[in-house]
Amino acid sequence: MATTGLPESISSDLSRVTESLQMLAPRWNVWVLTAMSEKPLRYRELKNALPWLPDGQLHPRLVRLVDSGLLDRTEFDSQDVLYGLSARGRELLPVLGVIAAWGTKHLEKEMTLDPATGHRVPKTVPRAQEIEDAIALIAPRQATPILWALRIRGTSSAKALAATAMPDRHLTNVYAPLNRLLDDFLVTRDHDGRFTLTAASRDLAPVYQALSAWAAGAPLNEAANHPVWAPNPAQLQDRPALWITTQPRIPAVPTPPVRPAWKPGDLFFSHTTTVVRPAGAPATGGRTR
Structure with a gap:
């Protein structure tokens, strides 16, 4: 489990969510x-x-998704293999629907x-x-x-965010992910020099x-009873502070934006892709699909 400055229950929840996203x-x-949302498919049908x-x-992804418990594999013979969503995979479909929305x-x-x-008109995706x-954004x-961290704090310095999200790493390591979130209009x-969530990230x-x-x-x-992402912002304001650090009196000086290209983990033999950001960029515009 990743080290954070959060209470153990919140940190465990956060770790499960981040592991799910990495999967x-x-x-x-x-x-x-x-x-395979409608029915199981044989390998040739998937192709x-x-x-x-x-x-x-395709084959390495299927192997890893089977190993992760999201797919079931039924082999009739070496040339006839059926793949279908496992029980956990089927339970994931409504979650994917929320993400799509x-x-x-x-x-x-x-x-x-x-x-x-x-x-x-907007192009159909x-x-x-x-x-x-x-x-890819989160x-x-x-x-x-x-x-x-920003969901609970509301507004925070980079120093406080680093102490909460990555206390086992040097303060300067927080700027690369923060710059990316700024570029993606999530922060x-x-x-x-203090940071807060945008409307898109609150959503x-x-x-x-x-x-x-x-x-x-x-x-x-x-799901709506989540301790951090409860639907009523007042619930967050009324909750006692959850953090091991306090806000510094002098805001941290932001470093120049340095955002390295993100490469997904090699868990599924992935490669770098173009990331689409939330709408609402300044007049200069941003990346599109």
């Missing part, structure tokens, strides 16, 4: 899972459903011309891509711990609630 984050994993994935990429609302879309009306793009190392910084509450419930094996209808 889903590698590129094409969500596509593989959603391809037809995901034609851009050669055997060298957040992506649909917040991720920027490429505009295209509607030939019927002549107007420019496959549901699996919507989910994958949303996960799965990188320290992104979710920082967002959880904003005021003129005093991640249902996502984290659902992931927390699934990771703990709890019913999703109990």
Whole structure:
């Protein structure tokens, strides 16, 4: 479990959520899972459903998803293998739906011309891509711990965030994930160098609630009672302080933005992909799909 400055119960919950995100984050994993949302598929059927994935990429993903308990594998003979969602995999589908809903609302879309009306409209994005793009924003190392810290603190210095999200690492290590969250419009910084959540990241509450419930094996209808991402902000304000550190009287001086390209873990033999950020960028614009 990752070291944090959070109480043990919150830290354990956070660890389960981040591990779940790491399991889903590698590129094409969500596509593989959603391809079997209706029924189990034989290997050759999966290849037809995901034609851009050669055997060298599809087979390792299937092996790892089976090992993680999200897929069941039934072998009839060496040339006839059936894959289907396990019980845990089926329980994950509603969670993926919550993530997709957040992506649909917040991720920027490429505009295209509607030939019927002549107007420019957002380009339709496959549901699996919507989910994958949303996960890519919150799965990188320290992104979710920082967002959880800001959810309770409301506003925080980089020093306090580092002490909470990554107390076993040097203070300067917090700036790379913070810069990425700033670039992705999940965090904003005021003129005093203090950080707070944006509207898009506050709307991640249902996502984290659902992931927390699934990771703990709890019913999703109990997800709204999450101790950090409760629906009523007043509940957070009334809760006693959960942190081992206090806010510094002098705000930390932000370092120049240095955001290294994120590479997902090699758990599923992934490679770097273009990340789509929430809409609402300044007039200069941002990356699109």
